Amino acid sequence: MNTSDVRAYYERNTRLFLALGAGGRARAIHRAVWAEGVATTEEALNYSNRLLLEQIAHLRRSHPGQTLHVMDLGCGVGGSIFYLATRLDDTLHATGVTISPLQARLAREQAARLGLQDRCAFVEADFLQLPELPPADVVFSIEAFVHAPQPARYFDQVAGVLRPGGRLILCDDFLSERGASNARSPDERMWLRAFQAGWHAPGLSSVTQVAQMAARHGFSRVGERDLTPALRLLNWDSRLIHALIRLGRAIWLPWAYWRSTVGSLALQQCLRAGLVTYRFLIFERNR
Numbered sequence: 001m002n003t004s005d006v007r008a009y010y011e012r013n014t015r016l017f018l019a020l021g022a023g024g025r026a027r028a029i030h031r032a033v034w035a036e037g038v039a040t041t042e043e044a045l046n047y048s049n050r051l052l053l054e055q056i057a058h059l060r061r062s063h064p065g066q067t068l069h070v071m072d073l074g075c076g077v078g079g080s081i082f083y084l085a086t087r088l089d090d091t092l093h094a095t096g097v098t099i100s101p102l103q104a105r106l107a108r109e110q111a112a113r114l115g116l117q118d119r120c121a122f123v124e125a126d127f128l129q130l131p132e133l134p135p136a137d138v139v140f141s142i143e144a145f146v147h148a149p150q151p152a153r154y155f156d157q158v159a160g161v162l163r164p165g166g167r168l169i170l171c172d173d174f175l176s177e178r179g180a181s182n183a184r185s186p187d188e189r190m191w192l193r194a195f196q197a198g199w200h201a202p203g204l205s206s207v208t209q210v211a212q213m214a215a216r217h218g219f220s221r222v223g224e225r226d227l228t229p230a231l232r233l234l235n236w237d238s239r240l241i242h243a244l245i246r247l248g249r250a251i252w253l254p255w256a257y258w259r260s261t262v263g264s265l266a267l268q269q270c271l272r273a274g275l276v277t278y279r280f281l282i283f284e285r286n287r
């Protein structure tokens, strides 16, 4: 699995994800988080964006009046950037990076529609090999880090763009300690493989592994939220989901959307079994 596979996956699926998934209106290609106080699907889809906004507002208070540059690595069609830019004044500038040319184009078109093109830029690039970009005060990735075939390289690249004292936020799936250990049954191993294959997720790592990689690149973990309990999982019988995954893998049609659906079912099993957790991790680049 490499970045050109991920590019092809998003080139083929982005329009389908937006049309068939719940995230179309929020321009989100990520999961809804039904945390306490969340009442609508749109609020649930924007929950991770709301947590980002809180982080940026916090940084804002220590740098009043100063222009902040935020960078979204794996920005999809720009939903998170538009959420932030429409809630913060024009001292917020943002750059979105995506491996998909289609996503970059859709995001630029939306920026122009919203009149945000002067402060929201979208770049088609590989976040494991970033081009020259202005330094950032906050870097974040929502459900994108897991796609990195070499996760340590992600931190190497972020260390090159994030200012000392700046924050790096990862909202993603992570292996639990048991998920990362050898104490998994054959079925559990199959679910993990099906999730990683269907979702192009070679970078799936545990929080401990991620914190170690981050520390080697000069980042300290300063906060963490476990959002797993706020995900709404399918309430289908686990044996039915298991049978559908097996069937999906046996047929394994060469359609990206098919494989992604099998991956989604497998992820449901992994979350239910406590092999995978969905977290919001906050790191600070050491000064």
Ligand SMILES: C[S@@+](CC[C@H](N)C(=O)[O-])C[C@H]1O[C@@H](n2cnc3c(N)ncnc32)[C@H](O)[C@@H]1O
Binding pocket: 003, 006, 010, 027, 028, 029, 030, 073, 074, 075, 076, 077, 079, 080, 097, 098, 099, 100, 103, 125, 126, 127, 128, 141, 142, 143, 144, 147, 148
């Ligand atoms: C699940 S989508 C999430 C999109 C967006 N963060 C959101 O929440 O709507 C994953 C994103 O990661 C991007 N991505 C994956 N690997 C990448 C890479 N190596 N370089 C840049 N972008 C990448 C994809 O293009 C896609 O935009």
